[in-house]
Amino acid sequence: MSSEYTKTLPSQTQDRQPGREAEMRPRPDYEPRYPGSDRLKDKVALITGGDSGIGRAVSVLFAREGADIAIVYLEENEDAQETKRLVEREGRRCLTIAGDVGDSGFARAAVDRTIxxxxxxxxxxxxxxxQHPQKEIGDITPDxxxxxxxxxxxxxxYMTQAALPHLKKGAAIVNTTSVTAYRGSPELLDYSATKGAILAFTRSLAKKxxxxGIRVNGVAPGPIWTPLIPSTFTADKVEKFGADTPMKRPGQPNEVAPSFLFLACEDSSYxxxxxxxxxxxDPTES
Structure with a gap:
């Protein structure tokens, strides 16, 4: 990102992934912006990465709309407990499950615990x-x-395979892809490739x-202020994060969560x- 962009955030970094929302300045905005209307009344939602960032905002919004929540996270216990508190504040139940979604056995166990x-x-x-930026493709190690x-x-x-036997007509799957799936990112080659694959997976699974009667859709966020940002980029990039969008700022998780709600509820039945x-x-090819 060039120096011509204005500062959007305080300079900061975190030294490990996944990042911690509790350490961010300012904290991301997760609070729903309007009263609930029972659009997910008595539903059960399982949300991976639900401890922080977009996942936290989605968890709290779904709870406000009447859903009980299971959140899966790697090992950010403080963030996960805060999300649990926020879900329960909305009057719904919350199950926290720590583990690695890249392990098929854990995915099955997480779904089993939810059920x-x-x-x-x-x-x-x-x-x-x-995500792990690298300046050159040769710097991306096999690991x-x-x-x-x-x-x-x-x-x-893995999560879809584990969940499918339990999903009935009217159920919904919502996958997070990214703007990088559409416009690319020269220093996030492997990340962008996964997000493009998620796009194809979403479209193919929807037909399948x-x-x-199970709907499958995706959300492709642009630059959103989440723990992934300070734990990925250098301080100078963080402080200009989102400045190159037409709105000249990063988005907040609670500006993204309503897209997930729309796709999860009957408002999007067709x-x-x-x-x-x-x-x-940010212009994209849809």
């Missing part, structure tokens, strides 16, 4: 991701390539499950295989 706790599963949100694909793509397959683009005006 044991709540008795059913209505909405699966595949959202967990990681990094495997790790990025295992979390970002394999995890979506249409006869079962929508499948589609992607919504909360990206600050």
């Amino acid at each position: 044991k706790q709540f008795g059913k599963l209505d909405v699966l949100v595949n959202n967990a991701a990681e 990094q390539l495997d790790r990025t694909f295992r979390t970002n793509l394999y995890g979506y397959f 499950l249409a006869d079962q 929508v499948t295989g589609s992607v919504l683009h909360p990206n600050g005006g």
